[in-house]
Amino acid sequence: MTHPMKPRRRPTQSRAWMTSEAIQDAFVLLLLEKGYEAVSMRDIANVAGVALGTLYLYFPNKDSMAAVTVRRCVRRVGEALAQANPGQQARTVQQVTDAIAAAYAHCFLDRPQQWKALISLERRISSAESYEQLYRQHVAIVRDALVAASDWPAPSDADAMAFTVFTIVDGMVRHALLVHAQVPAEEALVREIRCVLDGYLQQAWAPARPASGAPGKN
Structure with missing residues (x-):
């Protein structure tokens, strides 16, 4: 079982690292724009340009993404x-x-x-x-x-x-x-x-x- 505060997938290749960082950068942009409570996982996926399912492959929830x-x-x-x-x-x-x-x-x-x-x-x-x-x-x-x-x-x-x-x-x-x-x-x-x-x-x-x-x- 994945710990709720840990990422599901630890990137090991350059493309995976770029995807993970793009997701985190999108999260920061939305954090400044909307505040933590108002940011949804779907919002982050849209800004990062990844499918929602891909987002959940990296992070089980918003708290995990925030911690990373x-x-x-x-x-x-x-x-x-x-x-x-x-x-x-x-x-x-x-x-x-x-x-x-x-x-x-x-x-x-x-x-x-x-x-x-x-x-x-x-x-x-x-x-x-x-x-x-x-x-x-x-x-x-x-x-x-x-x-x-x-x-x-x-x-x-x-x-x-x-x-x-x-x-x-x-x-x-x-x-x-x-x-x-x-x-x-x-x-x-x-x-x-x-x-x-x-x-x-x-x-x-x-x-x-x-x-x-x-x-x-x-």
Whole structure:
């Protein structure tokens, strides 16, 4: 028996992936146009250009489709976060956290209305287990980026700091979308996030990161 929140078919070929993504894209368009309650499976099939029977081959119901769509979008945010990892480049921790703030804010503010709808939907349909899993994946991405920085203080608790850094960024971006009447300017929001992150890191590594803002210099 198929779990009501899981897709019936997991795409394994390029055409199947394209069909699944077309269905999810159609769902997002309708979500913004009509709201979740008013969207029907037939509506989604019509917009996606697939037969209703084909739609049910991929998703048993609307909640299943919503859960998969939210996860796909959130994973793409993780891919953007990963770009903050300096890799072979010589980036300081401050530069890394600046990049994390900019990448995360851009993902959400690039399509603010879509993300408003998806964030609200995520709270409704995502299980606690699924939410925690994705959250920890993003924290791990931030941790890897931090410890790859050129001036990362090795004795520091990378997991704890990554959790705090990501929680600051995630919370400020999401609530800026959900609470403000108008979508904030991306540059202004990133600047505010950077101020909070810089203050946190200065306090977290007081000996290694003096108030001058230059990590590791006394």
